[in-house]
Amino acid sequence: MSSKLNENDNKIKKIVILFFFILFLIIILIVSVYFTINKDRNLPSLEISKKELSVRGEIISADNFKIxxxxxxxKASIDSRYLDKNKKELFIKLFSIYSNIPYKKVEEKVNESFSNPGYLVLSYNIDSKTAKNLNELGFKLRKLGVFKARKVDGxxxxxxxxxxxxxxxxxxxYEDTLTPVVGYIRKYExxxxxxxxxxxxxxxxxFDDLLNNSKDGVLSGNRDVLSYISFNKDSTIKKRVDGANLVLNIPxxxxxxxxxxxxxxxxxxGAEEIIVSVMDSKTGEILSLASSNRFNPERIFQKDIPSLxxxxxxxxxxxxxxxxPVAIALVLDKNRxxxxxxxxxxxxxxxxxxxxxxxxxxxxxDRFSIKDDHRFKKHYLTLDDIFIFSSNIGTLQLAQRLSGPEFFEGMKRFGFTRKTGIDLPYEKVGVMPKVWQFSANDKEKEDNVFKATVSYGQGMTSTFMQVMKAYSIFNNGGKSVTPKIVSHIEVDNEKFKKDILEGERIIKxxxxxxxxxxxxxTVxxxxxxxxxxEGLEIGGKTGTAQIARGGKYLKKYISSFFxxxxxxxxxxxxxxxxVDPISTGQYWYYHYAAWSAVPVFKEIxxxxxxxxxxxxxxxxxxxK
Known part of the structure; x- marks a missing residue:
């Protein structure tokens, strides 16, 4: 009886010992798992979010080329503390091949980083195709053991x-094409x-605000076992929207x-600059606005500053x-x-x-002597003679038939001293004498110097585009139009275009x-x-004027044909x-518009x- 009791006690003891041993193992396992989860494994958060960067909008020509x-x-970067020194050479060679960055440049950066190990940016300027190749390289480098794991916080x-x-x-x-009209940019962070x-x-x-009116794309949700986003009703998906596109009237x-x-x-x-524009007379659409002085917006040098x-x-x-023609039109419009x-x-x-x-x-x-450049075979001129042979004397006599306010307001109505409304920034307006200066001697019915000089384009300033707008009036039945470079704007594949309004009547x-x-x-x-x-109706007027600076006329000229x-x-x-063609030596006559601006017009x-x-x-x- 007692032996059986002892045997039972032994069995119970063994069971108890086994129980406590198993319990001990379970505790060790739990502790091990706990420390693994909290220290060694560093498991990522359950939530994951990825952004897709949006970019500035495009500028597109009328014939659908991206200007x-x-x-x-x-950005390609490494942490040099994880790079195996024994496989440094292999990394430099492979990275240079995949990135198209010269070997020596990569080697210099990596070697410099080894003297002060840590975060190293190899390039900030990797394109999307190269970035894809480098991502594949990163996977291969891990398999080749080029990078080694390090202990961090246990x-x-x-x-x-x-x-x-x-x-x-x-x-x-297209590098310098359509500059300086297209303009240039500046980077910022x-x-x-x-x-x-x-x-x-x-x-x-x-159009900076519209071009930059973009929204980054966002993908967020819970992370699955493969570290991909698991999409469900709680996930966030925001489509990337790039900036607006400008579609031009210019092919x-x-x-x-x-x-x-x-x-x-x-x-x-031998000119300093030549400017040309072609505009639809009825709509104001600019088909071309070109300059001989251009620059590449991606590489602007000191010499390019005057061309900006x-x-x-x-x-x-x-x-x-x-x-x-503007001054004469004002007189004709008043039936004078x-x-x-x-x-x-x-x-x-x-x-x-x-x-x-x-x-x-x-x-x-007054104290001035106004002269004509053309010799006539008669003493009296018709209106056509004055116009066709560009008589200063005939034009100023016509201008005196307008009162000061009539002349001043007429010039303003044609667009002088006002912006043309073209879709470009920093437009200047030119200057003109004040209305009271045009009005001097009105009561005495005497000639006015300001009306005289402005009537043949001196004593005032204007811009090229102001004259363009004024001349379009003659080819549009007396109505003005607003010059327009941009045809329409595209926002997220939706087209927005301003209606073409009927022009303002300027003259009958x-x-x-x-x-x-x-x-x-005249032509x-x-x-x-x-x-x-031959076969085209062409009209126009030449103009040659001296360049004035500091209140004095220089021996330099501006020749135009509109x-x-x-x-x-x-x-x-x-x-x-x-602007400033040759005016001396063998080709001194180039400063006359008939020899400079007119041949360019014909080629256009x-x-x-x-x-x-x-x-x-x-x-x-x-x-003929």
Missing amino acids: TTSKKIY GRVLRGLSIVESGEKRIYS SENGKTKVKGIKGLERK LKLQKNNESILDRYKQKL NVNAIEYQYEPGSVIK VKKDELFFAHNTKGKPNQKGEYPKGRYKL ESTANEIKRMLVK EKGTGRAAQV GFVNDGNNTYTIGVTV VNNLVKLNYLTPKKDIISE
């Missing part, structure tokens, strides 16, 4: 090659540390052809004789000229030359048609003869301004024909 666009750039951590979005880069696909850009000049500046091919013409003539004429401004709207100068009226040429002093031409006329005005249609007739006659018989192209070309269906206003017209913007008609033949 400028933004691309995401990526746990083991492995950090390899890191490729993350770092911002955006502005790309100008956003609040989240990403590289962003903002517009400084040109279209980039004017790339037309613009590049025009720029090529200007480059050639700048060299031939859009001189078509920012350079103010005395326009010269191209203003005469009688039919078949004759005007004294003030050329009776002296004898005619062998051609029967009288000396150039001279008109005494009959007045516009009369000026237009005389502009055509047929006057200083614009070299602009003729006019229009029509084929029966299309109507274009075209302006050409040549021929270019429009070549690219099918104009179709010459057989029944429209210019008079």
Whole structure:
């Protein structure tokens, strides 16, 4: 009996010992798991969020070429403390091959980092394709053991090659094309540390808010066992929205052809700059706005600084004789000229030359003596003579028939001293005498110096685009239009376009048609003869003015030709301004518009024909 009790006691003891042993093992396992979870494993949070960086909008030509666009750039980095020293050479070689960064440049950075181990950025400017390749390289490097795990806070951590979005880069696909109109940008660091850009000049500046009106994409949710986002009703999905796109009225091919013409003539004429614009006379759509002075927005050098401004709207100068049609139009619109009226040429002093031409006329005005450049075979001039042969004396006599307020308000109505409304920033307005200066001597019915000089484009300043807008009035039945470079704006694939409003009436249609007739006659018989192209209706006016600085006239000139070309269906206003062409030596005559601006005008017209913007008609033949 007692032996059986002892046997039972032994069994119970063994069971108790086994129980406590198993319990001990369980406690050790629990403790081990606890410390593994909290220290060694460093398990990530259950929640995960990823951002997709949005970029600035694009600028697109009328023929659907991307003039400028933004691309995401990526940052490649490592922590040199995790890089195996024995496999450093292998890493440098592979990274150089995959990134297209020179071996020596990578080697220099890595070696420098080894002297002070830690976080190392190998490049901030990795494109998306290279970033994808480098991500694949990172996986291979881990398999090859190029990076080693290190103990951090009691746990083991492995950090390899890191490729993350770092911002955006502005790309100008056609380099200097359409500059300075397209403008340029400046980089800055956003609040989240990403590289962003903002517009400084040109279209980039004017539409900066729209181009940068973007939203990053967001994906967030719970992490699954493979560290991917597990999507459910609690997940967040926000689509990436890039900035608005600007679609221009300017076709790339037309613009590049025009720029090529200007480059050639700048060299031939020895000019400081040549500016050209082509505008639809009825809608104001700018088909081309070109300068011979351009720059690459991605690489701006010290020499490019004078070319950064859009001189078509920012350079103010005395326009010269191209203003005469405006002054004459104001007089005609007030019915101050009688039919078949004759005007004294003030050329009776002296004898005619062998051609029967009288000396150039001279008109005494206050303490000034105004003269004409053209010799006439008669003493009295018709309105057509004054217009076609650009008589200063005839034009100033016409201008005196307007009161000071009539002249002043008329010039303002044509757009002088006012912005044209073109969609570019920093537009200048020019200067003109005050209304009271034009009004002096009104009561005495005496000549006014300010009306006289402004009537032939001196004593005032304007911009190239102001003259363009004024001339479009003559080719649009007396109504003005607003110059427009941007056709429409695209926001998240939705198109937004302003309605084309009917232009403001500036002069009567009959007045516009009369000026237009005389502009055509000027091309047929006057200083614009070299602009003729058979089968097209072409009219225009030359103007040559001295450049004034510091209150003095320099021996430098600005030569212009503004006019229009029509084929029966299309109507274009075209302006050409040549700044400081050769005015001395063998080619001294290049400073006259007939030898500089007019030939450029004709080439622009021929270019429009070549690219099918104009179709010459057989029944429209210019008079030779």
